[in-house]
Amino acid sequence: MRIAMLGNRGVPARWGGSDTAVEEIGARLVERGHQVVVYCRRHNSSIPDRYYKGMERIVLPSPKIKSADTLAHSLLSIFDVVLHNRADILHFNGVGNSWLLPLLKLFPSKKSVVTIDGPDWTRPKWGKVARWMLRESVPFMVRFADAIISDNVLIRQFIQDEYERDSFLVFYGADQETRTETDVLEQYHLEPRRYLMCSGVLTPDKGQDIAIGAMEGLATDLPLLVLGVTPYSEVEYYARKLRQTSDPRIRFLGFIPGEGFKQLVSHALLYLHPLLADGSSPALIQALGMGKCVVASALPETMGIIGDAGVSFPAGDARALRRAIEALLAHPEQIVSYEQKARERAKVFDWDEITRQHEGVYEAALSGASKQGGGIP
Numbered sequence: 001m002r003i004a005m006l007g008n009r010g011v012p013a014r015w016g017g018s019d020t021a022v023e024e025i026g027a028r029l030v031e032r033g034h035q036v037v038v039y040c041r042r043h044n045s046s047i048p049d050r051y052y053k054g055m056e057r058i059v060l061p062s063p064k065i066k067s068a069d070t071l072a073h074s075l076l077s078i079f080d081v082v083l084h085n086r087a088d089i090l091h092f093n094g095v096g097n098s099w100l101l102p103l104l105k106l107f108p109s110k111k112s113v114v115t116i117d118g119p120d121w122t123r124p125k126w127g128k129v130a131r132w133m134l135r136e137s138v139p140f141m142v143r144f145a146d147a148i149i150s151d152n153v154l155i156r157q158f159i160q161d162e163y164e165r166d167s168f169l170v171f172y173g174a175d176q177e178t179r180t181e182t183d184v185l186e187q188y189h190l191e192p193r194r195y196l197m198c199s200g201v202l203t204p205d206k207g208q209d210i211a212i213g214a215m216e217g218l219a220t221d222l223p224l225l226v227l228g229v230t231p232y233s234e235v236e237y238y239a240r241k242l243r244q245t246s247d248p249r250i251r252f253l254g255f256i257p258g259e260g261f262k263q264l265v266s267h268a269l270l271y272l273h274p275l276l277a278d279g280s281s282p283a284l285i286q287a288l289g290m291g292k293c294v295v296a297s298a299l300p301e302t303m304g305i306i307g308d309a310g311v312s313f314p315a316g317d318a319r320a321l322r323r324a325i326e327a328l329l330a331h332p333e334q335i336v337s338y339e340q341k342a343r344e345r346a347k348v349f350d351w352d353e354i355t356r357q358h359e360g361v362y363e364a365a366l367s368g369a370s371k372q373g374g375g376i377p
Contacts (some may be wrong), residue, residue: 001362002035004087006077007070007097010040010059011052014255017282018093018117021172023053028355030054037086039077041069058086066130066232074100082107089113089362095120098137101144111365114141115149116167118279118301119158125203125235139163147365149358151280152301168361171305172282173351174289176343179259179266188253190223190267196325197264198272199227199283202239207274207297209242213318214274216247218325223249224272225264227256265290269335270328276315278302288346293338295324309345310338 005022013019026036036055043064050057058080062073074097081087088111090104095116104110120126121135141148142159148167150156156169182192196215200206208226215224230239243252256264265271271287273296278284284305287294294310296302303312311328313320328335363369 001089001359001366002037002087003029003089003091003362004037004039004077004081005055005091005093006039006074006081007093008038009044011038011055011057012046012257014044014046014257017172018115020282020286022093023055024173024175024351025355025358026055027053028351029358032355032359034359035087037081039073039080041073056086064232066125066234069232070094070096071099078103082110089365091115091358091362093117095137095141096134098141098145099133101140105144111146111362112144113147113149113361113365114145115151115170116141116155116159116279117151118155118277120279123203123205123277125205146368147361149361153304154300155279168357168364170354170357170361171280171349172285173354174282174285174346174349175262175351176289176346176349178290179263181263182267184256184260184263185267188225188251190225190264192267193269195223195225195268196270196272197225197227197268198274199261199265200275200281202226202228202230202242203235204238205275205277207276207316209238210274210276210297210316210318210321211272212242212245212247212250214272214321214325215250216245217319218322220325220329221249222269222329223251225268226250226252227254227261227264229255262286262290265292268292270295270325272321272325273297273302274315274321275299275302280305285346285349288342289349291339291343291346293328293335294342295321295328306342307345309341 008019008022011023013023029036038055040057040059042061045059060076062069091113093115104112121131142163142165149170150167156167198211271292271294273284275297278299278301297315298312311324313324
């Protein structure tokens, strides 16, 4: 199959979970004999190479403006796919791209797949107009997409109940090999199991302010690592607010890609996931894959991922998060127990199996079978 990945920022992954998923799945699709094109945004492109892990990189411009970046880039990408006949499957990451799907009906040989990663229209980072556009893009996805991928049970049920359209339930995957190297830790003067961490782009829906608020009143000498960067100037205010903390234990490390990130996760004592809105977070799934004791917001989407393999607290409640951390630090045997549960839980999030499921979705889209039904491929 010839597959184009659109709607994300590109590869190598430099920002967040959906980009990591494109990299992991795309590379495996190439290994399985498929042709994969990934459309990259010029302001996010960190290398000049035409190919990366076997995937062809097409770098196109887009405005570095939160409200226009994705749609503008996806529109240019569609034109490029059609003009150069680069792919038969166009896989869009993010429901907001669905406004563009009617264009593809002019080219019946091109089939569209849309991944919806939770209710984007509820995320605090978006303004009223953007939330409206995201919410109203759902009917376009339901009507025009040849196949839909839901990344969690709740969003799949929402699409079924609200629109009577089935979708394929496909989670993100996780690397399940714990890293033993410590060179990245040494670079940042860290010791194994002597720090807490959270990760994600620095936007309000990721809840880093909740983690910092919990940490500021916590009686421990362990540092909190905050990994992530601000993707758009419109949310720079949030990053500035986070950095106003006077607590020297809170360390902002920016974006650390690939193996460096996995090494930091592998050696963390606790992984904090304080999100205010969520889908199936790839970073959370990766923490489970590395066998981490996770402390996460009790959002339905999050609880559907961790099950009983982690500790939860009410979303947005920094004091409750602090109490949860205090209880775990006072009882390290509980941390070990949750680590064991995390490893068991993570077995269902295998990248190779996730890639096989994507192949099934693409085949259904090409054959038209996804219009008659759907489900877990």
